[in-house]
Amino acid sequence: xxxxxxxNIRWHGANITREERxxxxxxxxxxxxxxxxxxxxxxxxxxxxxxxLLERGVTAYGLDGDNLRFGxxxxxxxxxxxxxxxxxxxxxxxxxxxxxxxxxxxAFISPYRSDRQAARELVGEGRFVEVFVDTPLxxxxxxxxxxxxxxxxxxxxxxFTGISAPYEPPESPEIQLKTDGRSVDECAAEVVAWLAxxxxxxx
Amino acid sequence: xxxxxxxNIRWHGANITREERxxxxxxxxxxxxxxxxxxxxxxxxxxxxxxxLLERGVTAYGLDGDNLRFGxxxxxxxxxxxxxxxxxxxxxxxxxxxxxxxxxxxAFISPYRSDRQAARELVGEGRFVEVFVDTPLxxxxxxxxxxxxxxxxxxxxxxFTGISAPYEPPESPEIQLKTDGRSVDECAAEVVAWLAxxxxxxx
Numbered sequence: 001x002x003x004x005x006x007x008n009i010r011w012h013g014a015n016i017t018r019e020e021r022x023x024x025x026x027x028x029x030x031x032x033x034x035x036x037x038x039x040x041x042x043x044x045x046x047x048x049x050x051x052x053l054l055e056r057g058v059t060a061y062g063l064d065g066d067n068l069r070f071g072x073x074x075x076x077x078x079x080x081x082x083x084x085x086x087x088x089x090x091x092x093x094x095x096x097x098x099x100x101x102x103x104x105x106x107a108f109i110s111p112y113r114s115d116r117q118a119a120r121e122l123v124g125e126g127r128f129v130e131v132f133v134d135t136p137l138x139x140x141x142x143x144x145x146x147x148x149x150x151x152x153x154x155x156x157x158x159x160f161t162g163i164s165a166p167y168e169p170p171e172s173p174e175i176q177l178k179t180d181g182r183s184v185d186e187c188a189a190e191v192v193a194w195l196a197x198x199x200x201x202x203x
Numbered sequence: 204x205x206x207x208x209x210x211n212i213r214w215h216g217a218n219i220t221r222e223e224r225x226x227x228x229x230x231x232x233x234x235x236x237x238x239x240x241x242x243x244x245x246x247x248x249x250x251x252x253x254x255x256l257l258e259r260g261v262t263a264y265g266l267d268g269d270n271l272r273f274g275x276x277x278x279x280x281x282x283x284x285x286x287x288x289x290x291x292x293x294x295x296x297x298x299x300x301x302x303x304x305x306x307x308x309x310a311f312i313s314p315y316r317s318d319r320q321a322a323r324e325l326v327g328e329g330r331f332v333e334v335f336v337d338t339p340l341x342x343x344x345x346x347x348x349x350x351x352x353x354x355x356x357x358x359x360x361x362x363f364t365g366i367s368a369p370y371e372p373p374e375s376p377e378i379q380l381k382t383d384g385r386s387v388d389e390c391a392a393e394v395v396a397w398l399a400x401x402x403x404x405x406x
Contacts, residue, residue, distance in 0.1 A: 015269075016254050024257040051219050054227040059262050061303035066218075071325070072295035092275035093296055100264035100305065122274070 021101050022203040027058050029098035030200050031091075031123045032191065034107045035116060035170060036133030037162050038148060039140035041179045041187065042107040045133065048188035050105055058201050060103040063090060078159070084115060091119030098127055103200060111167040129198075131191060132173035137162045139180050224304050225406040230261050232301035233403050234294075234326045235394065237310045238319060238373060239336030240365050241351060242343035244382045244390065245310040248336065251391035253308055261404050263306040266293060281362070287318060294322030301330055306403060314370040332401075334394060335376040340365045342383050 022028050032049070034042040046062050053060035069076075073089055076082040087110050097104035110116055120128040140162070141149040152160035159165040170176075175194055179187050195201055225231050235252070237245040249265050256263035272279075276292055279285040290313050300307035313319055323331040343365070344352040355363035362368040373379075378397055382390050398404055 015250060016257065021257060024260070025262065047218060054219065054224060057227070059228065059304070061299070063299070067299060067302065071298060072292060089275060093299065095274060096264070096266070096270060096296065097300075097303070099270065100300070101262070102303065102305075 018099060018101070025059065025101040026203050027101060027103070028200045028203055029101045030103055030127045030129055030195070031094040031098050031119070032103060032105045032129045032131060032195070033094070033110070033116065033119060034105065034131045034133055035110045035173075036135060037137055037140040037167060038109055038160075039143045039145065040133040040135035041184070042109075042133045044184055045131075045177065045179070045187045045191065046105040046107040048184050049191045052188055052192050053103055053195075053201070056201065058103060059101065060105060061097055062105040062107065063094060063097075064107040068093075084112075087112075087115040088118065091115075091122050094119070095123050098123055103195065109161050109167070111161045111165065113168045113170070116170065129175065129195070130170050130173040131175045131177055132170045133177050133179060134169075135179045221302060221304070228262065228304040229406050230304060230306070231403045231406055232304045233306055233330045233332055233398070234297040234301050234322070235306060235308045235332045235334060235398070236297070236313070236319065236322060237308065237334045237336055238313045238376075239338060240340055240343040240370060241312060241363075242346045242348065243336040243338035244387070245312075245336045247387055248334075248380065248382070248390045248394065249308040249310040251387050252394045255391055255395050256306055256398075256404070259404065261306060262304065263308060264300055265308040265310065266297060266300075267310040271296075287315075290315075290318040291321065294318075294325050297322070298326050301326055306398065312364050312370070314364045314368065316371045316373070319373065332378065332398070333373050333376040334378045334380055335373045336380050336382060337372075338382045 032046070034046050036042050043064050050060045050062045068090060072093065073086050076086050087108060090106055090108060094104040094106050116130065120130070144150060148157060148160070149163065151157045152163040161167050175191060177187055177190065235249070237249050239245050246267050253263045253265045271293060275296065276289050279289050290311060293309055293311060297307040297309050319333065323333070347353060351360060351363070352366065354360045355366040364370050378394060380390055380393060
């Protein structure tokens, strides 16, 4: 479906480069990929980070189950294959947001190293910020706001990460975020400070 | 994969609303959906619009075959079903960019009214700007920079829009853009002026 640009001299159009775009926007695109157990605080922290960035005038956008499962990924179920495709599409969309100069924040359990590695390669080294939301399983299970762990323990939900399906923790995440005993604001500020230090919030 | 937000008081996080986001960014998100024959100038005009917007400090991003066919949609071929799914995903991704406050520009032939209508409904009335790039087929065929029309006429490419497959022109597009005899800059300026008039470039 990619069609040719006309070679008629008046109809020649060049792509704006990522560098030009970032200069104009005054920020650098990246993908901040939150991974961790259900209930670890991924969505909560990522939303707070998004808000802090927007308040600083930095364009940021969060992708999570809420805005993907019912749109782009509504054709996908919860089979192993569909979960993998779900994460593949999240990576592709996050890459597009990064390419647009935006700070893209993703909040999915994404339990498998190979899926996260694929996203890292797609986005490109130096633009992919893996945030391991390192909340102990016991704490997540104690929080259990929607009773999912309880259902998983009762066998009512199968293939539940941490209970009946594996979670492969990142080996060298850019940020290892401890949430237990800390506030959302503290955790979010740690991520924002890291992004600022690395030069993503200016160009 | 959507997981619960903790109800622990320290772990409650609210979504930023689209209105708050747009206030902070100083612009309103929309989808500018270019449709027209191959060679009509969709990509060329949309890229120029993107550049003009970025130069004004407006966050804008173009989606086209170049950045979708080899990423998100790389699993799709050119069957009728896959073309439909291609356009569905384009609509979903454009909707996410709109939701982020960005001016999303899409440049796909998108020959079927029903597919464009589905994108319009997803994005939402008032946020969907259909631009009919109204370049006569003869002009597109005369431009034919990559020789695709020649190949289509020779029967080497099947199901080619305008030659061996239908194009259903928009009945009431927001913008009907005549390109023949005009420069890229004139055409792009017309689109930018329309967006400014409608209040998308400020908030």
